[in-house]
Amino acid sequence: MLAPSYQKLKDNLSKFIDPKRILDNPLQTLAYGTDASFYRLIPEIVILAHNEAEVIEIIKQAKKLNIALTFRAAGTSLSGQAITDSVLVVATHGWKNFELLDNNQKIKLEPGIVGSRANTFLAPHGLKIGPDPASINAAMIGGIVANNASGMCCGTAQNSYQTIADIRIVLNDGTVLDTSDAESVAAFKNSHKALIQEIESLRNTIKNDESLYHFIKNKFKIKNTTGYSINALVDYEDPIEIIKHLMVGSEGTLAFISNVTFKTVIDEKFKSCSLLIFNTIQDACNATILLKSAPVAAVELLDRDSIRSVENDPAAPDYFKTLPESACALLVECRDNTVEVLQQKQEAIRLQIQSIPTYTDYEFTSDPKQYYFNWKARKGLLPTVGGLRKNGTTVIIEDVAFPLPQLAEACLALKDLFKKYEYHDAVLFGHALEGNLHFVFSQDFSTQTEVDRYEKLMSELAILVVDRFNGSLKAEHGTGRNMAPFVEKEWGTAAYEIMKRIKTIFDPNNKINPDVLINPDPKAHLKNLKPMPESHAIVDKCMECGFCEPYCVSEGLTLSPRQRIVIAREISRLEESNENPTRLAAIRKDVTYQLDETCATDGLCALACPVNIDTGKFVKTWRANELNGSSKKVAEYIGSSMAGTTAVLRVGLKAVSFFHSILGTRIMTTLSNGIHFISFGKVPKWIPEMPKGADKIKTL
Amino acid sequence: MNTNSELKVVYFPSCINRSMGKNSFQAADDLQLTELTHQLLVRAGFTIIYPEEMDAQCCGMPFSSKGFAKANHSQSNALETALLKASENGKYPVLYDMSPCFYHSKEEFSENLKIVDPIEFMMDYVMPRLTVKNKKDTVAVFPVCSVKKIGKMDQLLALSQLCAHQVTMIDSNCCGFAGDRGFLVPELNEHGLKDLKAQIPESCTEGYSTSRTCEIGFERMSGIDFKSIFYLIEEVTR
Numbered sequence: 015m016l017a018p019s020y021q022k023l024k025d026n027l028s029k030f031i032d033p034k035r036i037l038d039n040p041l042q043t044l045a046y047g048t049d050a051s052f053y054r055l056i057p058e059i060v061i062l063a064h065n066e067a068e069v070i071e072i073i074k075q076a077k078k079l080n081i082a083l084t085f086r087a088a089g090t091s092l093s094g095q096a097i098t099d100s101v102l103v104v105a106t107h108g109w110k111n112f113e114l115l116d117n118n119q120k121i122k123l124e125p126g127i128v129g130s131r132a133n134t135f136l137a138p139h140g141l142k143i144g145p146d147p148a149s150i151n152a153a154m155i156g157g158i159v160a161n162n163a164s165g166m167c168c169g170t171a172q173n174s175y176q177t178i179a180d181i182r183i184v185l186n187d188g189t190v191l192d193t194s195d196a197e198s199v200a201a202f203k204n205s206h207k208a209l210i211q212e213i214e215s216l217r218n219t220i221k222n223d224e225s226l227y228h229f230i231k232n233k234f235k236i237k238n239t240t241g242y243s244i245n246a247l248v249d250y251e252d253p254i255e256i257i258k259h260l261m262v263g264s265e266g267t268l269a270f271i272s273n274v275t276f277k278t279v280i281d282e283k284f285k286s287c288s289l290l291i292f293n294t295i296q297d298a299c300n301a302t303i304l305l306k307s308a309p310v311a312a313v314e315l316l317d318r319d320s321i322r323s324v325e326n327d328p329a330a331p332d333y334f335k336t337l338p339e340s341a342c343a344l345l346v347e348c349r350d351n352t353v354e355v356l357q358q359k360q361e362a363i364r365l366q367i368q369s370i371p372t373y374t375d376y377e378f379t380s381d382p383k384q385y386y387f388n389w390k391a392r393k394g395l396l397p398t399v400g401g402l403r404k405n406g407t408t409v410i411i412e413d414v415a416f417p418l419p420q421l422a423e424a425c426l427a428l429k430d431l432f433k434k435y436e437y438h439d440a441v442l443f444g445h446a447l448e449g450n451l452h453f454v455f456s457q458d459f460s461t462q463t464e465v466d467r468y469e470k471l472m473s474e475l476a477i478l479v480v481d482r483f484n485g486s487l488k489a490e491h492g493t494g495r496n497m498a499p500f501v502e503k504e505w506g507t508a509a510y511e512i513m514k515r516i517k518t519i520f521d522p523n524n525k526i527n528p529d530v531l532i533n534p535d536p537k538a539h540l541k542n543l544k545p546m547p548e549s550h551a552i553v554d555k556c557m558e559c560g561f562c563e564p565y566c567v568s569e570g571l572t573l574s575p576r577q578r579i580v581i582a583r584e585i586s587r588l589e590e591s592n593e594n595p596t597r598l599a600a601i602r603k604d605v606t607y608q609l610d611e612t613c614a615t616d617g618l619c620a621l622a623c624p625v626n627i628d629t630g631k632f633v634k635t636w637r638a639n640e641l642n643g644s645s646k647k648v649a650e651y652i653g654s655s656m657a658g659t660t661a662v663l664r665v666g667l668k669a670v671s672f673f674h675s676i677l678g679t680r681i682m683t684t685l686s687n688g689i690h691f692i693s694f695g696k697v698p699k700w701i702p703e704m705p706k707g708a709d710k711i712k713t714l
Numbered sequence: 715m716n717t718n719s720e721l722k723v724v725y726f727p728s729c730i731n732r733s734m735g736k737n738s739f740q741a742a743d744d745l746q747l748t749e750l751t752h753q754l755l756v757r758a759g760f761t762i763i764y765p766e767e768m769d770a771q772c773c774g775m776p777f778s779s780k781g782f783a784k785a786n787h788s789q790s791n792a793l794e795t796a797l798l799k800a801s802e803n804g805k806y807p808v809l810y811d812m813s814p815c816f817y818h819s820k821e822e823f824s825e826n827l828k829i830v831d832p833i834e835f836m837m838d839y840v841m842p843r844l845t846v847k848n849k850k851d852t853v854a855v856f857p858v859c860s861v862k863k864i865g866k867m868d869q870l871l872a873l874s875q876l877c878a879h880q881v882t883m884i885d886s887n888c889c890g891f892a893g894d895r896g897f898l899v900p901e902l903n904e905h906g907l908k909d910l911k912a913q914i915p916e917s918c919t920e921g922y923s924t925s926r927t928c929e930i931g932f933e934r935m936s937g938i939d940f941k942s943i944f945y946l947i948e949e950v951t952r
C-alpha cells in the first residue's frame with residue numbers, strides 16, 4: 015500500500031500520464047530502482063516519463079505534495095548517484111530525438127540516447143561527442159552530462175563541461191530554461207531575478223577571494239567530479255553560462271535535463287597504439303609526465319596485477335607471465351587523419367621518452383588483432399577482477415586523481431594502503447595522463463567487521479588523496495552517496511558552503527535527488543548497502559552494471575537482463591531469510607510474465623556483458639525449475655515422436671490456413687484472440703502472417 | 715577442385731521449415747523453402763544427402779528454450795548421430811537452413827562434424843558456383859541473434875550485396891519473435907520491432923533473413939515479404 019501522499023501523487027498524475035507507466039508494484043520498483051552502485055533504496059513509485067510536458071507535470075505535482083524526485087536516464091551510477099526511496103522518474107524511452115546543427119559542428123541530444131548511438135549519428139561526418147566513458151555503449155546522454163563523464167581519450171579538454179554548447183532544463187518550479195533560445199533566456203532572466211542575482215553574488219564572492227579563486231582553478235586542472243562544477247563560477251561571467259555549466263556534473267540534484275547540445279569533436283581516421291612495459295611504476299609515471307607534452311591521444315596505466323589478470327589471454331604476449339613484480343605498463347594511443355602524421359606522432363612520442371628505458375622494445379600497431387588485444391587488456395580489467403570475486407561480494411571501483419608530478423608516489427601510497435587493509439585482489443589502472451587512477455577490489459558487506467574495514471579504508475583514502483597529494487576523491491564517476499560525506503573534506507568549508515548554497519538556490523526544499531552530492535550524514539556511505547545474495551551460478555557474477563540493457567529486446571516492455579537478475583536475487587534472499595512472505599508473494603505474482611515469458615532467451619545480453627552472463631540461459635533454467643513433472647513428460651513424448659509433431663503442425667497449419675481463406679482475416683484474428691485469452695496464452699495467437707503447412711519433403 | 719560427383723552436401727532442413735510452408739505474402743509460384751533449397755543446391759552442382767529418419771530430427775532448441783533440458787539433449791544426440799552417418803563421419807559439410815538451429819547444434823555437438831550456417835554455406839560453397847544474372851535494386855536484411863553471436867553480420871551484408879545494389883541492414887536487437895514467443899506473447903515482437911518500419915526505405919518491398927520464425931515476426935511488423943535469403947540467391951542466379 016502506498017502512503018497517502020504517494021497515492022495522491024499517483025492519482026493526480028494518472029490524469030496526465032498513462033497509468034501503465036506509473037509503477038508501484040514491488041517487482042518493478044525494485045527492478046527499476048537498482049543501479050551498479052553498492053547501495054539499495056527502493057522507490058515508492060517509478061514513473062516512465064515520455065516527454066518534457068510530463069516531467070513538468072510530475073515536478074509541479076510532486077512539489078505540491080512535498081515529495082522528493084530523482085531523475086534517471088541510464089548509466090552505471092557506480093557511486094549511487096541516481097537511487098531513491100521516494101519517486102524515480104525514468105527518462106529513457108521517448109527521449110531519443112537528436113538534431114545535427116551548424117553544419118554538424120553541434121549535436122542536440124535528448125537524455126535517453128545512448129552515448130555510442132550519438133556517435134553513430136556523427137560517424138559519417140568523421141565526428142563524435144567529446145566524452146568517451148568506458149560505459150559509452152550503455153550510458154545515456156542524461157547520465158553522461160549529469161556526471162560530467164570523461165573517459166580514456168577526452169581528458170579534461172573534451173569532457174561534457176568543456177564541450178557543452180547549450181542545455182534545456184526544467185527547474186524545481188516547473189519553469190523551462192533553454193539556453194539556446196534567446197526568448198527563453200530573456201523570459202527566465204525576468205521571471206527568476208532572485209536566482210540570477212544569487213548566482214552573480216556567488217560568482218562575486220569567489221572573485222573577491224583570491225585564494226579561493228585560485229584554489230578552485232587548481233582543483234580543476236586535473237579531473238574532478240567531487241561536488242558541483244564550481245569552476246563554472248570562475249570560468250564564466252554570464253549567469254546563464256554559469257547555470258549551464260553548473261548543470262554538468264550536478265548529478266540530477268539541481269534540475270531535470272530535457273536536452274543537451276554538444277560541440278562535436280573530430281574522430282580521427284587512423285589509430286595506433288602500443289603497450290610499453292616499464293621496469294617500475296615510477297618509470298611509467300615519469301614517462302607519463304613527459305608524454306603530457308607529446309602528441310598522444312591516451313596514456314593508460316596498468317599495474318603488474320592488472321597485467322597478471324590478462325596474461326592467460328591467448329592473444330597475450332608470452333613475456334607477460336615472466337615480468338618482474340615491479341613492472342608497470344602504459345598503453346599509449348596515437349590518432350590522426352593522415353597516416354604520415356600518425357607516423358610522425360609515433361616518432362615524436364618515442365623521442366620524448368627515450369631517456370626512460372623500457373623493459374622490452376615496443377612498436378605501435380594498427381593491426382586490428384593486436385590493437386584490439388591491447389585495448390581489451392585495458393578495458394577488460396573491471397570485469398576481469400569483478401568476475402574473479404567471491405560470490406556474495408560487491409565489486410568496488412574507486413576513482414581518484416592526483417597532480418601528475420605526484421602520480422608515482424601516489425600509486426605506491428595507494429598500493430600500501432590497500433595492502434594495509436588486506437585488499438589483496440586490488441588492481442590499479444587508469445587514465446595516467448590525467449593523473450586519474452582506478453582501484454578495483456571486491457568487498458563483502460554482509461558482516462559488520464567487513465563494513466568497518468571498508469569505513470577505515472575510505473577515511474584513510476580521503477586523508478591520503480586530499481591531505482597528502484591534494485588530489486580529487488572522484489575524478490570521473492560522480493560523487494554520489496559514496497563520496498558525499500567527503501565533499502567538505504576535499505573542498506574545505508568555504509568552497510563547500512558555496513556548493514550548499516548552489517543546491518539551495520535551485521532546490522530550496524531539498525526535494526530534487528536529495529542526499530546525493532550534498533549529504534550532512536558523515537556515515538551516509540555506509541548506509542543502505544545492497545545485499546548480494548547467491549541466486550544461481552549463471553548470474554552470481556553479475557555486477558548490475560546495466561551494460562546489457564541496450565541489447566535486450568524486452569527492456570522497456572518488461573525487464574532487462576540486469577533487472578531479471580535483480581529480481582531473481584531478491585526472490586532468493588526472501589526465500590532464504592523468510593523475512594517478508596507478503597513481499598515475496600507479491601513479487602512472485604508478477605514474475606512469470608515479467609522475468610520468464612517475455613524473455614526471448616536470445617542471449618545477446620552476453621555479448622555486452624563484461625563477465626559474459628547469458629541471462630537467456632538463466633531464464634531457461636528458471637523455466638526448467640518452474641516446470642512441473644507432467645509437462646516435462648509431455649516434452650519428452652513430443653521429442654520422442656518429432657515426426658508426428660511436425661506432421662500435426664503441418665496439418666494443423668493447413669487447417670488454420672483453410673479456415674482463414676473461408677473466414678477472412680478479421681474474424682480469424684478475433685476468434686483466435688479469444689482462444690489465446692481463455693487458454694491463458696498457451697495457444698498461439700493466430701496472425702495473418704502465420705504460414706500455411708508445408709508439404710512433406712520428397713527426399714528422392 | 716572437386717569433380718561434380720564428389721560435390722556432396724548433407725542438407726538438414728530444420729523442423730520449422732519442414733512443417734511451416736509458404737506465407738500469405740509469397741507468390742503462388744514460389745517454392746516452399748525446402749524444395750527451393752534442394753533446387754538451388756542441385757543447380758550449384760551438389761549431390762544432396764538427407765539424414766535418415768529426417769522427419770524425426772530436430773536440433774533440440776525448441777525444447778531447450780522451454781526449459782526441457784533432457785528432451786533437448788536426446789534430440790540433439792539423435793541428430794548428431796544421424797548427421798555423422800549421413801556425412802560419412804564428417805566427410806561432407808552439413809547445411810543448416812536456419813541460423814538458430816545451426817547455432818544451437820554448434821553449442822551442443824562435438825567437433826567431428828563440419829556443420830555450416832546458411833550464410834557461410836551460400837558465401838563459400840554456393841555463390842562461387844553460380845552467376846548473378848539479375849541483381850535486385852533494393853532489399854532489407856536482418857541478422858538474427860545467432861548471426862550476431864557468431865559474428866557473421868559482415869558476411870551477411872557481403873552476401874546480400876552480391877544480390878542487390880542497395881542493402882538496408884535492419885538495426886535492432888532480437889526481433890522478439892523468439893521461436894513461438896511471437897505467437898504466445900505478441901507484444902514482445904511488437905516492442906522489439908517498434909522502430910522497424912522507419913528503417914525500411916519506401917522502395918524496398920522485400921526482406922531476407924535466415925530464420926523462419928523471425929521472418930514471420932518481421933512480416934507482421936513491416937508489412938513486407940520477409941523470407942529466407944536462399945530465395946534471394948535462387949532468384950538472382952536463376
